[in-house]
Amino acid sequence: MLCLLMSFGGDKLVKCFKYIEENEDNIKSILNEKMPEYKEKASKLFKTVIDTLEKMPEEEHITYEFNNRKVYACKNKNEDIRLTSSSGGFFYELASYILKKQGSVFGVAYVDKEVKHIEVSDLKDLYKLQGSKYVESNMHGILGALKERLEAGKKVLFTGTPCQVASVYSFLKKDYDNLYTASLICHGVPAKKYYYDYVKELEKEENDELVEVKFRYKEKNNNHILLQYVLQKKSYVNLDSGDIYFKTFLNNLNLRDSCFDCKFKLYGNSKSDFILGDFWGVNEVVPDFDDGLGASAVITNSEKGNNIFEKIKDSFECKEVSIEDVLKDNPTLTDSVKLTLERYNFIDNCNKMDIISAMKFSLANIEIKKLEKKIQGLEHDVDYYSATLREEMAKASELENILSSKRFRLADKIGNMFNKLTYKIKKCNTNK
Ligand SMILES: Cc1cc2nc3c(=O)[nH]c(=O)nc-3n(C[C@H](O)[C@H](O)[C@H](O)COP(=O)(O)OP(=O)(O)OC[C@H]3O[C@@H](n4cnc5c(N)ncnc54)[C@H](O)[C@@H]3O)c2cc1C
């Protein structure tokens, strides 16, 4: 079905999905009233899709795109590769396969403090692309270089966020058998400005120059999510919960605007040969997988993807799972993160104060709101329990009343019986 929709082209496809999402209740009337421009050209195709979607129960809409895709939990058998990868080290093996075929891999690295896409054609440089960098990467000059390699007949692997993968396909405008793509499950990416402003402030505070941040630093026997800051003169490790950049990212304050209404989670992902992500919650799906070093969620999205997977799968411990298993703890595969009022405050504050203060200010506000919610919850609990207590006490005193009146009647009865008995005994004695 997606292939049919693809014939609309990227922009129209995205519009169709947006309309479907926004107007789920009345899709047929939208087709007739609000989309006459599509109706004329494409109503047949679109109607088939709409009819199919309408026939499906609601919760199936979201997983529909992934039907017939193979989904795996994978972890690289080589622990050293997993230690230097964000999740299960699937990317490293995929890229190695292409490099061993004299191909080129395009991915994201730190170059002179900047986060950018680069081309790697030698296995010894592959480490540069490993690990997630939570910053928008600079793609300058990459699409042209990629096309040149493809035209020269080299195998090429491009990896990036779904929007970057979509940009590759829309730039090339034709299919290449020698092109392979892997898009990431994407929470959203922090905008360059906020990252580089943060680095400037951090360097001032540390009186040192930052070389790179390893956002998903791993240590053996340490199950926490860690970040390593590598400066010229020193390096240090932060726990995710103690790192303001990571918390700003996870609270969606510093993301690019487009990430709040992402048009590419379905489109970009549906075009790539692989979708790669962290397998959050793997312990519930494949319990013996979870050793704290990370597992990848891998979706093979095309025949090309399936073929390469078969060739490299022996490097992994693998288990086929369902798309629901991945979505359960990883909704960003299909859903955009929520835009909040605090995001506006953060942007506003960035113009009034230095970025680290703006981050701290917004994170404190978020904590205060969480506390307020907790207090509201507790107040509600106190009200609820004191009302219940009052009810229970009323019931107890009612019972007490009943009981005492029963006791009274019982005592009365026993008194009467006792009187009767004494009278009878007396009478017996007199008769004797
Ligand atoms: C900004 C961002 C948000 C993410 N959000 C999620 C999420 O919500 N849920 C989830 O399951 N997974 C998410 N991921 C993906 C996940 O963190 C891993 O990258 C993925 O599981 C691959 O891990 P790996 O162990 O196979 O290989 P790794 O060695 O970790 O693979 C790194 C790959 O990521 C690419 N990459 C690194 N930084 C960037 C960047 N800034 N932009 C584009 N590509 C980059 C590299 O080119 C390389 O291909 C995100 C990644 C990034 C960069």
Ligand code: SF4
């Ligand atoms: S959330 Fe969407 S727009 Fe944002 S980086 Fe990811 S794919 Fe691109």
